Amino acid sequence: xxxxxxxxxKYGDFTAVSDxxxxxxxxxxxxxxxxxxxxxxxxxMMLLGILExxxxxxxxxxxxxxDDYFNIKRRIGVLSENQxxxxxxxxxxxxxxxxxxYRVENVDRRISEVLGLVNLDHRKNELLKGYSKGxxxxxxxxxxxxxxxxxxxxxxxxxxxxxxxxxxVRDILMEENRKGxxxxxxxHILSEIERTCHRVGILHKGRxxxxxxxxxxxxxxxxxxxxxxEVESASDELVxxxxxxxxxxxxxxxxxxxxxxTKADRDYRGQLSSMITSRGGVVVDLRRHEMSxxxxxxxxxxxxxxxxxxxxxxx
Amino acid sequence: MSIGDRVHAIRVASKxxxxxxxxxxxxxMTLFLVFLGSSxxxxxxSLRNVLTEGMWVFVNPISTPFxxxxxxxxxxxxxxxxxxxxRDRDLGTLEVLFYGPVDVVSYIGAxxxxxxxxxxxxxxxxxxxxxxxxxxxxxGFTADFFWFLVLSLFLMSCMASFGILLSALTRRMMAxxxxxxxxxxxxxxxxxxxxxxxxxxxxxxFLVYVRMILDNMKVVIDWISPIAYFGRGFAAVAARDxxxxxxxxxxxxxxxxxxxxxxxxxxKKQGVRR
Numbered sequence: 001x002x003x004x005x006x007x008x009x010k011y012g013d014f015t016a017v018s019d020x021x022x023x024x025x026x027x028x029x030x031x032x033x034x035x036x037x038x039x040x041x042x043x044x045m046m047l048l049g050i051l052e053x054x055x056x057x058x059x060x061x062x063x064x065x066x067d068d069y070f071n072i073k074r075r076i077g078v079l080s081e082n083q084x085x086x087x088x089x090x091x092x093x094x095x096x097x098x099x100x101x102y103r104v105e106n107v108d109r110r111i112s113e114v115l116g117l118v119n120l121d122h123r124k125n126e127l128l129k130g131y132s133k134g135x136x137x138x139x140x141x142x143x144x145x146x147x148x149x150x151x152x153x154x155x156x157x158x159x160x161x162x163x164x165x166x167x168x169v170r171d172i173l174m175e176e177n178r179k180g181x182x183x184x185x186x187x188h189i190l191s192e193i194e195r196t197c198h199r200v201g202i203l204h205k206g207r208x209x210x211x212x213x214x215x216x217x218x219x220x221x222x223x224x225x226x227x228x229x230e231v232e233s234a235s236d237e238l239v240x241x242x243x244x245x246x247x248x249x250x251x252x253x254x255x256x257x258x259x260x261x262t263k264a265d266r267d268y269r270g271q272l273s274s275m276i277t278s279r280g281g282v283v284v285d286l287r288r289h290e291m292s293x294x295x296x297x298x299x300x301x302x303x304x305x306x307x308x309x310x311x312x313x314x315x
Numbered sequence: 316m317s318i319g320d321r322v323h324a325i326r327v328a329s330k331x332x333x334x335x336x337x338x339x340x341x342x343x344m345t346l347f348l349v350f351l352g353s354s355x356x357x358x359x360x361s362l363r364n365v366l367t368e369g370m371w372v373f374v375n376p377i378s379t380p381f382x383x384x385x386x387x388x389x390x391x392x393x394x395x396x397x398x399x400x401x402r403d404r405d406l407g408t409l410e411v412l413f414y415g416p417v418d419v420v421s422y423i424g425a426x427x428x429x430x431x432x433x434x435x436x437x438x439x440x441x442x443x444x445x446x447x448x449x450x451x452x453x454x455g456f457t458a459d460f461f462w463f464l465v466l467s468l469f470l471m472s473c474m475a476s477f478g479i480l481l482s483a484l485t486r487r488m489m490a491x492x493x494x495x496x497x498x499x500x501x502x503x504x505x506x507x508x509x510x511x512x513x514x515x516x517x518x519x520x521f522l523v524y525v526r527m528i529l530d531n532m533k534v535v536i537d538w539i540s541p542i543a544y545f546g547r548g549f550a551a552v553a554a555r556d557x558x559x560x561x562x563x564x565x566x567x568x569x570x571x572x573x574x575x576x577x578x579x580x581x582x583k584k585q586g587v588r589r
Contacts, residue, residue: 050413050587070320070416078414084407088335101327101415143411 001026001151001182002047007056009042009206016042018206020056024184024199029177031197032186033293035301039206040186041081044155047184048078060151074102077144081156083136087129091120091139094128095146102147114142117172133160141169145176152176152183158192170196194293204301218296219264224249226289227269229258232282241279242272256284321421328417328425333432342433345391346440353384354448375553376454377445378463382549384444385467386542388437389474390499392430393541396478397495399426400582401488404589413587423479423578430475431468438464459552462560466548469567473541476574483578486585502540509533544570 002024009017017039024030034040045051047058049065049072058065060072086094092111099107115121118138123131131139137160144152157173158166166189173196177183187193193200194214201211210217231238234256242251242260247268249261262268273283336342357380364371403409412422442464449456478495485491509529515522537543548563 045588048414050410069418070317070324073414073416076414080410080414082407084411086331086335086408088338097327097331098415100330101324101417103323 001028001061002030002184003057003059003062004043004047005057005059007043007046007058008054009039009046009051010054015206017046017053017203020203020206020208022201022208022211024182026182027177027180028199029173029183029185029197031193031200032184032203033190033193033200033297034186034203038203040203041155043203044153044184044186047153048076049073074147075150077147077149077152079137079140079144079152079154079157081159083133083140083160085128085131085136085139087127089128090125091115091128091131091142092124094139095143098143099146104147110146110148111142114145117145118142119168134162134165137161138165138169141172145172150181152181154183154185154187156187156189157185158187158189166192190293190297200293202297202300209300210296214293218293224261225264225268227260227262227272228285228287228289229260229272229276229283230285231256231258231276232284234258235281238276238279238281241275245271245275247271320416321418321424324417324421325424325428328412328422329428329432332425332429333436336429336433337436341395342436345388346437349384349387349391349437349441350444352387353380357383375457375459376452377449377456377460378553380448381441381445381460381463384441385438385463385470386545388434388441389467389471389542389545392434392437392471393474393478393499394492394495395433396426396430396475397481397485397491398488399430399479400482401485401491404486404585404587405488407589409587410589419579419582423483423575423582426479426482427472427475427575430478431471434468434471434475438467462552463549466545466552466560466563469548469564469571470541470545472571473544473567473574476571476578477541480574480578480581483581483585502536502542505529505532505536538570541570 002022004020004022007017007020008015020039020043022030032040032043042051046053047060049058049069061075063072065072086097089097092115095111095114096107099111104110111124112121115124118141120135120138120142123135128136128139137157141157144154152173154173158169161169170192173183173185177196185193185197197214199211199213200217202209234253239251239253239258242248242258247263247265249263251261252259260272262272269286269288273286276283361371361373361376400409403412409422417425445456445460448454481494481498482491485494509532512522512526512529537547544563544567548560548567551557551559551563
């Protein structure tokens with residue numbers, strides 16, 4: 001649905017986006033991450049045909065935006081980070097305008113639907129200059145959904161929202177994805193990306209450093225896996241036996257709680273549990289420390305790690 | 316690119332803008348000031364002449380105030396045109412529009428159509444105003460008035476494309492206003508200076524030289540200034556010269572087309588982002 005091939009944008013000597021190649025499949029939610037100034041918004045502007053790339057290609061629905069400009073634009077819904085509205089309009093007038101622009105059929109019924117979705121139905125006749133930041137963000141989402149697009153491109157969709165608003169928007173996006181919409185989400189709120197996205201791409205200084213599913217990304221970043229095991233009784237003999245296992249890197253015991261580091265090449269939880277049981281121990285709890293997306297993001301961007309080769313991390 | 320898609324985008328975007336203009340107070344304030352500005356000096360001059368001369372003979376008495384009211388209204392809308400793109404860019408609404416099915420040509424086209432429609436509204440009010448003046452004063456309308464009406468649309472076309480070009484060239488609203496007012500004041504100042512120097516009776520070699528320079532400059536400026544196109548057409552109507560009238564209309568169309576094309580080109584260079 002979305003594809004960039006060696007996309008590059010330069011401003012004089014400064015390279016905002018360098019050789020970016022990515023592909024977002026139909027029905028996928030793709031999280032596009034990167035610190036401020038990484039080139040995320042520049043990439044989105046090139047996807048939309050608003051910025052002309054210095055080199056490289058953008059394809060939406062298999063075509064260049066230039067080749068079928070109006071039809072492609074009608075199939076995309078865009079929500080930007082800042083909501084720039086016509087302040088002299090009401091929400092109803094604003095959505096009617098965009099509904100007409102996108103040739104939405106039964107526009108009033110559809111407006112009612114999308115305003116209901118974002119909980120602004122009761123404020124539809126108020127002038128937009130009186131709208132709060134959160135309301136503006138929701139109205140922007142209503143506009144992006146109004147024409148029932150196949151692809152949603154969302155730049156910081158929940159940045160101005162309170163926790164209730166964030167949940168509301170997350171639920172809407174998940175529902176729209178269930179209906180088959182493809183989404184490209186750029187966000188700083190990593191916890192939201194982690195909850196909603198199937199795959200993420202991490203952009204740093206214009207370069208795509210990593211692109212993978214959440215699980216694989218974390219796995220490839222971790223050399224060792226930290227396990228927390230609670231047993232009924234942690235004898236010295238049990239600890240010694242654990243340390244002797246070839247895949248165990250270290251074991252620390254604190255009363256009946258064990259902190260075990262293993263190699264990250266595979267999941268050793270089953271073997272550890274069997275071994276403890278065979279030594280007469282009883283496993284009360286066994287948990288693996290999960291690397292958060294935030295930790296992964298910081299590790300990749302701080303160390304400028306490229307994970308684009310399937311073999312593993314390489315500087 | 317589908318022409319139908321572009322026409323649709325122009326129709327929808329210009330409809331929003333004309334609604335916004337009609338619901339705003341600016342256009343009505345302008346109408347009031349235009350009528351006041353064009354009628355009061357005319358009435359004062361007429362009354363003074365009648366009082367001093369006892370009788371005053373005037374061909375097409377409605378034409379002169381109409382000429383000035385049209386110029387003033389076109390200048391106001393020209394100023395609006397010069398703000399149109401930079402204001403949208405400043406407010407960020409330009410970017411949002413381009414997320415959707417709007418391209419540069421349809422956007423510039425919508426701006427142009429909106430200004431022409433706004434001018435037609437002004438013209439409608441002007442006709443009503445001058446009909447009332449005619450009823451109250453017994454000053455009659457002539458067929459020329461109709462041709463002035465037609466001509467004024469082409470004046471607006473030139474003024475709108477001139478303003479849109481300035482707006483496409485500048486990124487900020489303030490820069491657009493300064494550019495528009497600066498150029499208009501220069502053109503007015505030049506015309507006043509030209510008329511004054513041409514009217515001087517004492518002829519010196521230096522004055523002849525200055526006149527020659529100013530005349531040459533005027534030839535160029537008359538092709539740049541949007542008001543000059545109206546002036547030529549107005550003179551053609553007054554002189555009943557159909558050929559010159561047609562030339563002024565064709566040249567207005569060419570002027571507008573060139574400036575709109577240049578606007579599209581510069582707009583693409585400037586981009587839609589704030």
